Each structure stands twice: as C-alpha cells, then as structure tokens.
Amino acid sequence: DAKTTQPNSMESNEEEPVHLPCNHSTISGTDYIHWYRQLPSQGPEYVIHGLTSNVNNRMASLAIAEDRKSSTLILHRATLRDAAVYYCILSGLAGGGADGLTFGKGTHLIIQP
Amino acid sequence: DTGVSQDPRHKITKRGQNVTFRCDPISEHNRLYWYRQTLGQGPEFLTYFQNEAQLEKSRLLSDRFSAERPKGSFSTLEIQRTEQGDSAMYLCASSPTAVNSGANVLTFGAGSRLTVL
Numbered sequence: 001d002a003k004t005t006q007p008n009s010m011e012s013n014e015e016e017p018v019h020l021p022c023n024h025s026t027i028s029g030t031d032y033i034h035w036y037r038q039l040p041s042q043g044p045e046y047v048i049h050g051l052t053s054n055v056n057n058r059m060a061s062l063a064i065a066e067d068r069k070s071s072t073l074i075l076h077r078a079t080l081r082d083a084a085v086y087y088c089i090l091s092g093l094a095g096g097g098a099d100g101l102t103f104g105k106g107t108h109l110i111i112q113p
Numbered sequence: 114d115t116g117v118s119q120d121p122r123h124k125i126t127k128r129g130q131n132v133t134f135r136c137d138p139i140s141e142h143n144r145l146y147w148y149r150q151t152l153g154q155g156p157e158f159l160t161y162f163q164n165e166a167q168l169e170k171s172r173l174l175s176d177r178f179s180a181e182r183p184k185g186s187f188s189t190l191e192i193q194r195t196e197q198g199d200s201a202m203y204l205c206a207s208s209p210t211a212v213n214s215g216a217n218v219l220t221f222g223a224g225s226r227l228t229v230l
Contacts, residue, residue: 032216043117043204043221044156051216087155091217100146100169101219103155 004088009108018075020107022088025069032091033064034101035073037084044087044103047073083111117222119205125228126195133191134225138207145188146219147180148204149173156204162188163210195229202226 005023012018024033034049048055048062050071055062061074075082087106118137126132138145143164148156159178161169164185174180177195182188192199203226206219 034218036219041223043206043224044219045221046218049216049218085155100158100161100217101156102158103148105153105155 004090004104006086006088006104006107008105009110011110011112012078013112014080015077018078018082018109018111020073020075020086020088020109021070022072023070024088024090027068027090033062033068033071034089034091035060035062036087036089036101036103037082038087038106039081039084047086049091078109078111080111080113083109085109117205117207117220119203119222119225121225122223123226123228125230127230128195128197130195131191131193132195132227133189134203134205134227136188136190136205136207136222138186138188138205139220140186142207142209142220143185144208144210144217145182146206146208147188147190148206150202150204150224151200159190192227195227197229200227200229 032049032051035047036044037047038044048057048060050062050064063072085106085108087103089101120135145162147159149159150156158171159174160180162182165182177193180190202224204224206221208217208219
C-alpha cells in the first residue's frame, strides 16, 4: 500500500506562511492526494485534494511535485485557529472502504502568537 | 444542512455494558463510514455503507461490534460487552459517490467519545 510520511510536529508564527511537507514515494498513478485537518476535540475536516496539478482553495494551496512523490500543503497566513493535526492521505488505499481514507499520525501544527 | 450529527457526544459506561452510537449523515450522501480514534493516533477505519448495504468491515471490527444503516439514512454502531480497550472516539463520516474514484471528499461528525470504566 502506498503510504505517506509526515513530520510529527511543526511550529510556526502567527500571520506567517506555513509549508507542511508530505512524502509519498510509492504513490500510484491514480492516487489522489488529500489533506484533512483535525482541531482539538473535533472530527477531521477536509482541506484540499489534488491529482497532478497544484490546487488552490479558500483554505490552502496544494503544491504537488512533478514526479508526484511529494507534496506540500501551504497555509498562506497562519492564524491561531489553524493549530491542528494535519493529515496527508492517499486515496485508493485498501481497507478504507470505497474511496475511504487511511489516516496516519499526521503533523501536529503549533502556531505561536 | 447541519452536517454530520453524532449522538451522544460523550458516553461513560461500565465494562460489560452495551452502548449504541447514532450517526445522521448529510441527507443526500449515500456513503457512510465509521472510524475509531484513540489518543495520539489518527482515525482507523471500521466499516463502510453504500446506502443500506454494509460493503466493507475492518479486522478491527470484532464480533462485539455491529453497525447498521437500515433505511440508507442514519446509522448505528453498537458495542456489546464493552471492554476498557474500547475507550476511544468513534467518528462517523459521509460522502456522496464521487464522479472520479479517489476524489471522494468525506464530511466528518464531531465524534462520540466513549469511556469504559
């Protein structure tokens, strides 16, 4: 199964950009790259997803390497409310139900005021 | 649309008791998922429904666990003879059927936290 590797934790300052890396060297050609985040005491929340091209939405940007073996979630201007665990997930992994998700441990993002 | 609702939010029970959690998905979503999350870990997949049909179950779903979605709308997850190791957050998620497989976006509820004493 294609898996992802993320740093356990990262720290950033408020109002600065944050770049959250994810390695997925065994990604297959049909795997989408998804990012979810989980705030304390809440369920995971969808952030963004992409296949090959970079993607932007109101929450974040997703930069996908040309060989697709890594990606970066970009929060353009972090706020204290962005402090959460961020999960990088590949679709299509077995055992997640049809189009379900297989979560790792994610990156715990700490935002300093 | 109020999103995915889960009830109860918190449940404390004694070992050996049965507990049931309910999930109300987004009304037009035909897919429903249950996950379990323990402290410091990411959510782990338990089971998945397409409408009323339970199509996949994880090995984590022992025979003490049963899930139903009788009319393809709300779902229940029952744990019989609870054990201390069942203490966790139980998360429900729903999604529509994606046009492109792999592009499925899940909407999660806030979860039901179970504590078994």
